[in-house]
Amino acid sequence: MEERQMSVYDHIDELRKKIIVVVGFFIVSLIGGLFLAKPLIKLMQVEVAKEITLNAFRLTDPIKIYMEIAFILAVVVTVPLALYQLWSFVSPGLYERERKVTLMYIPVSVILFLVGISFSYFIVFPFIIEFMGRLATDLGIAEVYGINEYFSFLLQIVLPFGFLFQLPVIIMFFTRLGIVTPMFLSSVRRYAYFVLLVVGGLITPPEVLSHIMVTIPLILLYEVSIVISKIAYRKSQAEAEKHHD
Numbered sequence: 001m002e003e004r005q006m007s008v009y010d011h012i013d014e015l016r017k018k019i020i021v022v023v024g025f026f027i028v029s030l031i032g033g034l035f036l037a038k039p040l041i042k043l044m045q046v047e048v049a050k051e052i053t054l055n056a057f058r059l060t061d062p063i064k065i066y067m068e069i070a071f072i073l074a075v076v077v078t079v080p081l082a083l084y085q086l087w088s089f090v091s092p093g094l095y096e097r098e099r100k101v102t103l104m105y106i107p108v109s110v111i112l113f114l115v116g117i118s119f120s121y122f123i124v125f126p127f128i129i130e131f132m133g134r135l136a137t138d139l140g141i142a143e144v145y146g147i148n149e150y151f152s153f154l155l156q157i158v159l160p161f162g163f164l165f166q167l168p169v170i171i172m173f174f175t176r177l178g179i180v181t182p183m184f185l186s187s188v189r190r191y192a193y194f195v196l197l198v199v200g201g202l203i204t205p206p207e208v209l210s211h212i213m214v215t216i217p218l219i220l221l222y223e224v225s226i227v228i229s230k231i232a233y234r235k236s237q238a239e240a241e242k243h244h245d
Contacts, residue, residue, distance in 0.1 A: 018085040026078040033070035033077075041069055044121075044154060052129075054147040061148045068151070072159075080110050101176070109169050116165030119217065120158045128157065128210050160203045164218060171225040175232040182229040185222075192222055 056062055083106045091099045136143050174180045185192070200215035 015089060018089055022078060022082045022085055025081050026074055029074035029077040030070060033073035036073060037066050037070040040073070041065065041151075044069075044151070052133075052143065052145055052150070054145055054150055056148075057146045058148070061146065065147055065151045068155075072155070076113075080106060083109070105169055105173065109166060112165040112169060113162040116161035116163070117158050119165075120161035124161070124204075124210070124213055125154060125157050127213060128205060128207075131207065131209065132205070157203060160199075164199070165221065167221050168225045168228050172228050172232045175229045176236055178236070180229065182226055182233050185226045185229055189222075189226075193219060196222060 087103055087106065091102070133143065171180065171185070175182070196218040197211075197215055200211050200218060204210040204214050
């Protein structure tokens with residue numbers, strides 16, 4: 001009993017140390033984000049939006065955006081370390097092959113996140129800004145944008161894509177755990193499409209072209225996830241048969 005209690009205490013102490021490492025790294029990243037926020041804010045005004053004059057309608061708008069960007073930078077940089085610390089905490093209870101497979105999820109997840117935000121930043125967001133600008137011109141509306149509204153809208157479009165592009169990793173993980181199968185994913189395809197349509201509508205303006213530009217990549221991502229699930233399922237079945245023999 002005492003050995004078990006000591007083991008639990010050791011695990012809690014190890015978890016505490018890992019949390020301290022993550023929090024410390026986040027603080028350092030936040031300090032670095034304070035230096036990078038200014039050039040990044042200027043860079044985030046994409047080519048199509050450079051002619052737009054951003055206005056501060058409230059005294060606190062500039063500092064609010066500045067701190068938000070610094071905070072998001074710190075979170076994005078810290079998440080890979082946090083995932084690695086989580087992996088290193090649970091890995092002693094895994095088999096050697098399971099350690100390698102689960103460790104592989106971290107770089108793949110980070111790459112897909114970057115691909116997702118790059119796609120939305122360089123393709124979807126400029127298209128929406130240009131379309132809205134043309135619409136305002138056609139309607140004879142003078143465009144006056146607040147810096148808070150502009151960056152809030154930008155982050156509303158860009159960040160969700162980073163998380164939505166995690167779908168293949170999540171599906172592969174759940175398949176390896178036996179929670180989902182490629183047959184199940186194929187059978188609920190029509191419902192998944194409907195959910196993706198709703199998600200696309202939530203993260204885009206109420207305008208058909210933007211909705212289509214967002215929904216089609218999400219549907220393709222779901223189809224890719226089914227293919228990945230099939231590969232993961234075959235591997236799981238092969239391992240199970242080998243272990244049974």
